[in-house]
Amino acid sequence: MNMEGFSFGALSDGTEVHALRLTNAAGASITVLDYGATLQSLRVPDRDGRLVDVVLGYDCAADYERYDMYLGATIGRVGNRIANAAFSLNGVEHRLAANDGANHLHGGLRGFDKRLWEMRAEGDSIVCSRLSPDGEEGYPGDLRVCVRFFLTRDNALRIVYDAEGDRDTPVNLTNHSYFNLNGGGTVLEHRLQVFAERFCEGDAGCLPTGRLLPVEGTPFDFRAEKRIGEDIGAEHVQLLRAGGYDHNYCLSGKHAAVLRSEETGIRMRVETDLPGMQVYSGNFLKRHPGKGGREIERRGALCLETQLYPNAFNCWGFPSPVLRAGQRLHSETVYAFSTF
Numbered sequence: 001m002n003m004e005g006f007s008f009g010a011l012s013d014g015t016e017v018h019a020l021r022l023t024n025a026a027g028a029s030i031t032v033l034d035y036g037a038t039l040q041s042l043r044v045p046d047r048d049g050r051l052v053d054v055v056l057g058y059d060c061a062a063d064y065e066r067y068d069m070y071l072g073a074t075i076g077r078v079g080n081r082i083a084n085a086a087f088s089l090n091g092v093e094h095r096l097a098a099n100d101g102a103n104h105l106h107g108g109l110r111g112f113d114k115r116l117w118e119m120r121a122e123g124d125s126i127v128c129s130r131l132s133p134d135g136e137e138g139y140p141g142d143l144r145v146c147v148r149f150f151l152t153r154d155n156a157l158r159i160v161y162d163a164e165g166d167r168d169t170p171v172n173l174t175n176h177s178y179f180n181l182n183g184g185g186t187v188l189e190h191r192l193q194v195f196a197e198r199f200c201e202g203d204a205g206c207l208p209t210g211r212l213l214p215v216e217g218t219p220f221d222f223r224a225e226k227r228i229g230e231d232i233g234a235e236h237v238q239l240l241r242a243g244g245y246d247h248n249y250c251l252s253g254k255h256a257a258v259l260r261s262e263e264t265g266i267r268m269r270v271e272t273d274l275p276g277m278q279v280y281s282g283n284f285l286k287r288h289p290g291k292g293g294r295e296i297e298r299r300g301a302l303c304l305e306t307q308l309y310p311n312a313f314n315c316w317g318f319p320s321p322v323l324r325a326g327q328r329l330h331s332e333t334v335y336a337f338s339t340f
């Protein structure tokens with residue numbers, strides 16, 4: 001394993017952003033930024049041994065600050081949406097930042113993705129931590145958060161989340177990497193398998209309504225591997241509302257998904273201890289320049305955001321996102337790469 005650190009440019013207020021890159025013996029590498037605890041690059045070998053960067057990103061800190069696409073960022077305090085940007089907890093109503101119409105999305109106007117973290121190298125991992133102060137974006141209590149990015153010898157990225165607060169607060173952490181196993185083009189030809197029987201119905205604003213719909217007999221059925229583009233254009237109200245896939249899948253177990261590309265022969269397996277996963281086909285991605293001058297385009301990548309079911313405060317029966325004061329949150333998600 002080899003670790004190197006370098007400057008990643010400055011934010012608009014002059015603050016310098018740092019990068020750490022961890023490379024394993026196979027040549028695979030991860031690059032993480034202290035801005036947003038962001039996975040800036042993830043390079044893995046294809047079937048011919050050539051390294052492919054399989055996540056979208058930018059070349060400089062200023063672009064991460066400028067664009068609001070959450071590329072590779074750590075999302076918090078609560079990932080995805082909360083209806084009407086409010087929740088009540090212990091009899092108290094908390095108002096959150098509304099940054100998606102009237103709703104709250106991905107932690108607010110300045111969520112964890114737009115904050116500077118403390119970052120350090122620790123063995124075979126890159127560790128990012130920060131204190132989210134009481135009242136940040138409307139959330140109650142101080143919350144200590146630590147995200148560890150491990151790269152294994154056999155090309156798996158393991159992300160480990162730990163958090164603890166001094167007051168009861170909702171927490172739902174995820175990583176917002178956009179995967180493209182070809183390193184360019186759209187993901188419509190990628191093959192996807194998702195181990196879920198049901199998904200959350202979304203309303204017009206992509207908010208779970210509380211109803212769980214069976215995937216069976218719908219374009220949402222990925223129980224058997226299927227091309228992402230196969231049914232994405234189907235006349236299904238859930239697809240039309242979201243402009244494609246942008247839904248929480250209710251995972252059947254720890255094996256969440258397999259994504260693979262015939263073009264490069266790269267296969268990615270996703271495992272998690274969380275109950276849900278947002279399958280998002282990059283429908284809101286606008287054409288703009290990304291890393292190495294490569295254009296980012298609509299549906300140019302797939303996000304597989306492991307999470308608690310979104311909008312849980314408003315949906316009866318969804319697992320609670322509340323982390324009690326002094327309790328420890330611990331969660332892990334693995335993205336394991338191989339070739340075929």
Ligand code: GLA
Pocket residue numbers: 068069070080105206246278280284303305
């Ligand atoms: C998530 C949401 C999408 C979109 C993206 C960010 O995946 O579910 O609706 O907001 O983040 O653009």
